[in-house]
Amino acid sequence: MTTAEHIPVATETRRLSIRAVVQNAGIGLALLLMIAFFSVASEHFLSANNITNILTQITINLILAVGMTFVILIGGIDLSVGSVMAFAAVVAGKAITLPGFGPTELIILAVLAGLMAGMICGIINGAVSAYWSLPSFIITLGMLNIARGAGLQISGAQTIYSFPFAFEEFGSKLVFGIPVVFLVALSLVVVAWFILNRTVFGRLIYGIGNNEEAVRLAGHNVFWYKVAAFSICGLCAGIAAIIYMARLNIASPIAGIGFELNAIAAVIIGGTSLAGGRGSVIGTLLGAFIIGVLANGLILLGLSDFVRQMITGVVIVVAVILDHYRAKYAGS
């Protein structure tokens, strides 16, 4: 039995055991059961319209959760992504409503500004927490407030709107019923998977989460990798901000409140260990789907949003308990 279930290795030499398959497929199986249940319980659930809905709804959370996966894999946490997303949206909103430019220029400018804003917040989170070896929980809690305040200050607490038509069109465009924005999120999952599984960078992200000292003594610059993980998380918040603007055609400084918790939930449900070093972005994809499908299905069943919130909470706790047992069996 190998405990290296989530750790990238060449598949040819990986020994398969029934238990390993069950463990990897566990989250997927839970998702399938959930989908099966809602399909039976509600006739609307599997309709093309509703599927489009679900995919649209999970897009933002999925993008934030992909970035969060990097941070949690190194044993950190980023509580600021919701606020950073709003801040990036405000910055991009200011850029996209500048006078005197054509629509194409404005869109390029806004996208660059939004991504930069998110990434800079992430670099600050990573640099401060890694340089002084401070818990990222506290540093990103600080950034949560700083970014929120900055967004409100820059926007004068006003929602920014009236964007170029092409931008709004991108936000609502469908390809075979699949929202383009979801495809953007999905491609981020693929890129993140590739980085984590096929690159030296990804290998060391896992390594740092497992045993930072061993990685440091092997001559690698742990500080740099930590900053990189947080800046990827910030960059994803910036991407989420652009998608959010394109979908809703506004840039609101009070957007994204509490989004960090959903992103963390998706990562944890997806089987990534909060202690770091173990997990996968594919798990995160499934985790985001579980949260999205659950929310959508419960609403279709006519349950109130309050009940939905309670059930989501239970799912998070159960996922962590299951992960506890999984880690224990994997260790034996």
Added chain:
Amino acid sequence: MSLATPQPLLTVRDLRKSFGGIHALDGVSFDLIAGEAHALVGENGAGKSTLIKVLSGVHTFEAGEITLDGETFQPASPNAAKLAGIQVVHQEFNLLNDLSVAENISIEALPRTRLGLLDRHAMNACARTALDAIGLSDVDVTAPVRSLGIAHRQLVEIARALQSESRILILDEPTATLTERETNRLFDILSRIKANGVTVVFVSHHLDEVFGMCDRVTVFRNGKTIATEEIADVTPPDVVRYMVGRSLDETANTAPGPAPDAACALSVQDLITTANSTGHGISFDLRKGEILGIAGLVGAGRTEVLRAIFGADPMQAGEITKDGVRLTIQGPRDAIAAGFGFVTEDRKDEGLILDMPIAANASLVDLASVSRKGLLDFAEERRMATQGGARLKLKYGALADAVSSLSGGNQQKVVLAKWLASCPDILLLDEPTRGVDVGAKAEIYGILRDLAAQGMSMIVVSSELPELITLTDRVLVMAGHQIQGTLDRASYSQERILQLAYGQAAPTERISA
């Protein structure tokens, strides 16, 4: 000495305890006479700490008998031991640093008012009495423990131990972190405690202290008690001889060793590590192809020297010259680039990424050669791991198995493979065979000797004297962050090394004085 009372307070008969396959206690017998100061001495891992843990109810034992006051004694928990009057002051402090001295002293039974609230007045008064009793009237009971120096913390811990009814006070290396003046004060206090009828058990690596304050001494070796003697009847060299054992199994290094004219590979000048507060550094040279051992007790500063050379910790001062070129090493990265490798003491904490596959651990130092433009080349990684594994006779199921699935010896081989992958010319090894079985040990020694014969130079820190004697060409003995002496292979003996390590640089003179 007045040891006329023949009735012992505590007797231990043929005590046995093992962890996994390792016999930590393998026949321990001794007794304590009420009111005596009794020293327990022996090398690291000889069984002293395990015995203390059994007596204080932390561990249970498998065979043997303990009696206290003539009745069978088998403490099921630390609390049970405390109730029986056995108090332990551990090597690592168990104080709550942010609480006051008084709160720490009373923590086991905090006084309450009738309303069930904390009775601060009673608590402080109680603490005052406890501190005064051991002559610590200069310590403010309301001060937080954090504000006290190490010595005072130690004494507060003793005051706490004596707070409850105690008949036996066990001190596990109480002077390890104390200065000489603080040590003297501790001894004054201990003799007062003894005068009050408390039996003191004293574990120490410093034979001077043992001879200065104890009535009797029991020597441990390999989990057994070798002898119990009246201090008046023995000399420090006698005790060292007991610790080593009379039959020295000489499995000496028969490899030729470096040529006498081999070039100097590494020169360390006046190196002062951050843990070294003496202000005096150490200097030594390492020749090409030489295996240099560093012996010494825990806390002598051996590991710190390796870590400083490798850049794992900063150094206060010192110069490192390799192959005639002065190096500035800012961190492990620079050290690796300069041709160093570092097999760390604790493979679980510092050496391996346990959850990761064998292949990924083996390539951790030299990721550059198993990747192209940042992309991992898994085929190349497997090829390298297979090659490295074959070279070290690594036994494994599949390279993709987590390294945690391997035995201790094979895990250590993965650590070696990792460092050998970057082809270092100087390998630093800290306790290279700790937790490794005998067969694998011999294999690792063979591998290291082969590497040395090919010109690799090594510095080996080890607490196992047979290991140093078997493996090395020359041994530095350290104590108190200083080199106490250097022994060549011709003059190797466990006794000589131990004498130097215990600061008994000239034992014969001392005895005649």
